[in-house]
Amino acid sequence: MRGGTVAVVGGSIAGCALATAAARAGAGDVVVLERTRGRLADRGVGLCINDERAGELGASGALPGGIAAHRLERRRWVVRDPAQAGGRVIWEQPFPFHSYHWGLLWRGLREAVPDRVVYRQGETVTGVTRAGDGVGAAGAEVRLAGGGAESYDLVVGADGYRSVVREAVCPESRPHYAGYVCWRGNFDAARLAEIGGAADSAPDAVTTVCFPGGTCVIYRIPGPDGPRVNWVLYAPPPRDGQLRFDDPTSFPPGALTPGLAGQLDALLDREFPPYWGRALALTDPADTFVQPIYDLETARTTAGRLLLVGDAASVVRPHNTSGAAKALQDATAVAGIWRRCDSFEELLRAYQDARGAAGRELVALARRLGSAQVERTPAWAAMHPHDMHTWWQGQLGGAPGIGGQAMTPPRTS
Template sequence: MRGGGSVAVIGGSIAGCAFAAAAVRAGAREVVVLERTLGRLQDRGLGLCVHDERAAELSATGALPAEIPAHRLVRRRWVVRDGADAGGRVIWEQPFPFHSYHWGLLWRGLRDGMPASVAYRQGEAVTAVVRSGDRAEVRLDSGAVERYDLAVGADGYRSVVRRTVCPASRPRYAGYVCWRGNLDARGAAALDPSAGGWDDAVTTVCFPGGSCVVYRIPGPDGPRVNWVLYAAPPRGALRLDDPASDPTSFPAGRLGPEMAVHLAALLAREFPPYWAAVLSLTKPQDTFVQPIYDLETPRTTSGRLLLGGDAATVVRPHNTSGAAKALQDASAFESAWRGAGSWEGLSQGYEEARGPAGRELVALARRLGRAQVERTPAWAEMDERDVESWWREQLGGAPGIGGQSMEPTGGNSFE
């Protein structure tokens, strides 16, 4: 599409940075990022993984800079508690061709790689985005109104832009939460060197009613251990199933005594001693609770408005595809822009490429969540063949987790 144009990107985290850079590469005349947070986004210490094939594709499009620190993973071990082994008994090991990232370092790399022409404005809270003829009207908390040729909603699962594009679509609580944390990898290594040997592995600790993944990530000051534990919260401790309430995350260091006691009891009762000890090393300020939601939208565009990342679809983390999907959305946006002759053509091309893909990811992650948390099997009674068969059943024909390939399909072209 020729003629440039002005683009407002609502949200300045991973998806927002990727969309802003993609818009510049595609030929936008003006790109503005509006990020409501004034704090340091790079301080977010979460871990995430990107499939090696997705990373290669994203590097080729320019969406994932190669210099961002990453830790190589090659296998995934499924472990159950066994009194004979402090590290538990491995019931299955599968290939896991991923690299892990530190959220803050990934964001910093994307932010630093953003073209200088992008105006990145922090502390700009957007209260509404509406269609206004052939323009997108952005209303700010300050009372100011700005108009652009296109507004991209990259503002997460509470998206302001989605309220206009898909007003009936709201995140739905899955019935469980994840406790998340990270710690200095040296502390885990010092606990019991004989239980180590998992530098290149994701370990999934399996227990009735939940599971927990543990893996290494790069950190600002050296390697860290990242963990994500999925289970139902104590009855009555949280109010998350009220459709009138907004989704809520409980920040690090603010778990509350009931949630902290519940987590400690779960580790003592269900985890192999080594892994319970590893998670127990996590400092309160590095531990928080994230309710699990999912959401699919009937469309990702409406006139001069477009949705990307979690604003378009909220996928449960079991699929290990969140960051890759956000970057793929941005790459598809760039490709649709280059191949379109009008704003309408851009919207149509983007919807065809990313609408069905997002909905498929939501469906797969729901199946994985039910199998790994809501309706867990008798893990301790299963052998390698049982677990592999169970895993394939959950995939439901999907080739694996980590997101889909961006190979050309139909009339779509990912250049």
């Protein structure tokens, strides 16, 4: 299929990937509408992409080469032990991933967007109207905060968990609170020298600190000014009522209150091996934040001339380490179908067939992971490698692993 006008609502990872995919596949005019006026590269911290998924996405062109990444090979699960400052290792498993800095990954994807794509920042989309609701027989319309409206042949929602496009596709879908929170932070890896680096002598390893009612995942990422240590800590919600749980609201970096910071310090002191407690304490308050964990699944990813990708289509708890890969896979699917189909209707049907179930499967897996690693943690100190392996396989529930699954070739009629 050649030609047609496409509006991509949202210009972060999913939006850049989708705009590039559509333009390269043959779309006529592609416009990205991004509400943020500043540098998106300043948002986010670390993420990982499975090596097999990265290979597939690199071959498809969805993941450009040359983006800084840090190689990870294994994951160590540790518990607090009075005899070992870095904790006692209860299990080690392969972890074939590369880690990324969100900003550097976004920058690479943004630079790969073809010049003919119009990338408009400071454009807030307040609503979307699909065909049959006053737009005519085909196409869709986006309404802008400034009061204007624009019509396109296809509107793609790449606008994350608060997606206004999803409101038009699946208005019944709402975020589901998981019952726990995620503390996040990152710091300059060179600062580990301040506390001694014996416990962190393996930069290719992910360390998961295990404690009653939670886990904390710690790993290296590349940074704009050198390697950094990224950490993600899952735990019961703070008890002082400062966080709201009616929607996925967070205390962003730099906005952590003294009360919340004190609760984090107490958790590290009480539950963590001393080395890792001191390591996380190296994080500057400006680089620390906390957010409730939510997920969301949709019954469909298309409606009329509307299509959802990335977190707009499904919000998966971070345990599965699949968010970026899934967004790039969605864009890859659109490009592959576009080249084979003859109409937008065929494109939308084939995309729903190819990607409709993918998000729901990832949500289900991440819920099992969250249940086992936060909500119903085992007696960690009593676990042995065989016990851990059996426990892990139970979480997977037949899935080959975390990080997302290989794509199946899309079908077109």
